Amino acid sequence: MGRIALRPAAAALACSLLAAPALAQTTLRIGIGADPNVLDPAQSGSFVERVVFSALCDKLVDVAPDLSFRPELATRWEWAEDGRALTLTLREGARFQDGAPVDAAAVKANLDRYRTARESRRRTELRPVSEVQVLDARTVRLVLSEPFAPLLSVLADRAGMMLSPAVLPMAERVGENPVCSGPFRLTRRVAQDRIEMERHAGHWNAANIHFDRLLFLPIPDNNVRMLNLRGGQLDLIERVAPTDIPAVERDRRLRLVSGPSIAYQTMSINVGHGPLAQRPLGSDPRVRQALELSIDRAIINQVALEGRFTPNNQPEAPGTPYHFADLAPPARNPARARALLREAGHDRVAFTLKVPNQPVEAQVAQIIQSMAAEGGFDIRLEVLESSAMVAATQRGDYEAAIAIWSGRPDPDGNIAFWLASDGFLNWGRYADPRLDELFRQARAITATAERQRLYREAAQLWLADRPHLMLYHHRWFWAMRGDLQGFEPAPDGIIRLAGLRIGR
Template sequence: MSHPLRLAALLLPLLAAPALGQTTLRIGIGADPNVLDPAQSSSFVERVVFAALCDKLVDVGPDLQFQPELATAWQWAPDGRALTLTLREGAHFHDGSPVDAAAVKANLDRYRTARESRRRTELAQVSVVETPDARTVRLVLSQPYAPLLSVLADRAGMMLAPAVLPRGAAIGQDPVCSGPFRLTRRVAQDRIEMEKFAGHWNAANIHADRLVFLPIPDNNIRLLNLRAGQLDLIERVAPVDVPAAERDARLTLVAGASIAYQTLALNLGHGPLAQRPLGSDARVREAFERSIDRAIINQVALEGRFTANNQPEPPGTAYHFADLAPLPRDVARARALLREAGHERVAFTLKVPNQPVEAQVAQIIQAMAAEAGFDISIETMEAAALVAATQRGDFEMSLNIWSGRPDPDGNIAPWVASNGFLNRGKYSNPQVDALFAQARAVTETAARQPLYRQAAELWMADRPYLMLYHYRWFWAMRRGVEGFVPNPDGIIRFAGLRLPR
């Protein structure tokens, strides 16, 4: 076996030297993005890259409050059926064209209607996009839709140059956005290179001339490269590596609260694999949940640094329902449920991303479930291949991360609504859909809480997803890197970030 440091050196050959006086920010990320098109994107790591490449209409701050980006102001109509955005003056796309109302309308209409767009369900309530003038965009809704600002603070709010929109599904090969950096080169499974966009509205606050993302799925190798000076910043430091990063005088470790969570997705209705015992029988799914212990997973695989949880909202927040607590592990009851369903043992495959922490989580689940009668085969896959497999229904169970959204609808509806863009197991419950629709039509927390709770009771009984834990974010960087601000969504913001002088 190769020594880790030698392997790290092989992973990161020397980058081309920048021009004299230029600075290059090198960031190690946990996976290689699948597609660099906000319309088609569905993975967390793509959002990390998009933060450099594509500005959004609205952003979310460290306090999870909405803040201006390409839109500097917004106002709801009194009846909640329209949202008016005022666009920033002087914003441009990387091709020099202006970010004006016509460009925003063209992007939103593509997200709403294009065949390749995964944003259609997120913007389904938008019936028309109006442009009263060059700096004003009005989204007219078929019904009140409380999560809309949260939607515009994510991929559906990312703007691309109108000139590239006719490329459709091919946009991801060479996206032209309006972010602080523009794409210059991409080598799949190796690197994504960008350069500072001098025409960016906030260019004065961007302090790196070049930006390089290097996908390194192995958490330990990512950290070793940072310690060897081949990286400047890495995301998602594994809990087991936190003590080493804290002890290293050459590094700074930053920890932050997180709204991200890890979940197990089950295939209940997508193709032949849904007809197997796990997907077709609720008793088998309950037996599986009773075979695992979320607290043990957190302690053994995650050093107890995360938060065991069975819901999409973190404990202690407005839409977490403490009385809907995780089932305690009960191997005897799990075995009895399997026998009721006509099985002594049930075999299935768990697909997991090619990352050490997730692999260890899967192994712990495998060992616990075996005691209750489940024979789990673990299939480790690259992130893009895993997404593709689940999208075509080629899975019984998969391990997935969700980076979290400031609105509760964005933390559950994409997964369990019948038309949710992440509902790859094709779960469908009309009662759940109806409750989501009611919750989206009101803005008051007190009115929305009971609706999401009723929905939770239903989907938690059906078990299309089993949330396991909420993250705590850990980033590490070279000593002297300044201006890094942790965000609960786990996304790196580049404004104000400086390399050591």
């Protein structure tokens, strides 16, 4: 086999691990697709951070493979009859990594920070929570200003991750020392190189954690991640590129695990955030319509994704309750696209498309660039690391950007955060009062048929205005050494560490 392409510091660490058999047997090494921007659930905004948080920070509620909710730090929950309160019973004996108890006072402190702190990106998600009450040491009640059906889904993500109250006064600097309640605690981080953790012996589920140490290596290049796995420097990699799947299947030393995904890829367009929104793409829906008519999602799937994913123009996967098959994307029509640009007063339109520094997304962007050229667009591609991408979009320094959303069990968590006027990832500051009202109504009810009606009307609005162009739904692929046992695929793409062990 050829030489393994690790970065120098990562290569040195990998060699030291391989040179020490006892250490190698007790260390799980995971290759991830990007370097996390910030290890603070309040400030987090990227998928790869959720992968790391799965080791570091327990949540109040977890999501099962069938997308139902299952206990984590909360073992029981009960809704008030009017839907305006949720009472949680906490797990007995759970402790933070500094030894402090995970009690109702700690949960209140965390939720109050997420609801109110200046640095928190969870404020919108928890806006309906008007008060957090401590009923006793193990019981906490979330009082709502209005019924809020997505709340359990919210608590199954970063807004439900609990940190030790001792670190909360650090505010914006919490990410430097995120003391949580997960199965592993952070011991060292080298930006762009590695994240080192060790087993939290006091974890409530420690008996099901079979590694003493955990190492995350951020390796954006899919091919390099695969080479490191095949060379023995990694035990597990996430987001295997479709082009690498045949190589995994042929290698008897490796095992491929796949599963359905609620994640999707989208193109966010800046329609209202700063000067770049005033350019043709952001300011005129006819130009955005022309862009969509220039591309063919099925071609993207076949050429860049080996036909493994699902072309889609909506945030819900085809066949699920909140996907609307009759609102399918238009057929590719470059001639009509050019005509629309002329109607809008343009011969050709140029814009910059920001792309994550990952080969699959880069190839997707190149295909879009090529197809759109026939429709009258001159697209410049700008490849950025994950943290730089997040920073640029947050400050409105973009015209269009390709992004992944890992998906949520509740439909509100798959669309409103992008398009509600107060959505925490509404980078382009899209605003439609009618859309905001539809989202509000849908959050207040649980009946599927009525929610379908509301989300359908919402989809008709934003699909016509196109502040986002959804491109495709993922299918998750993980590759691992053949003797790594206990891996359970999850539709949210998150790696659960409980039960993982080396041995046949």
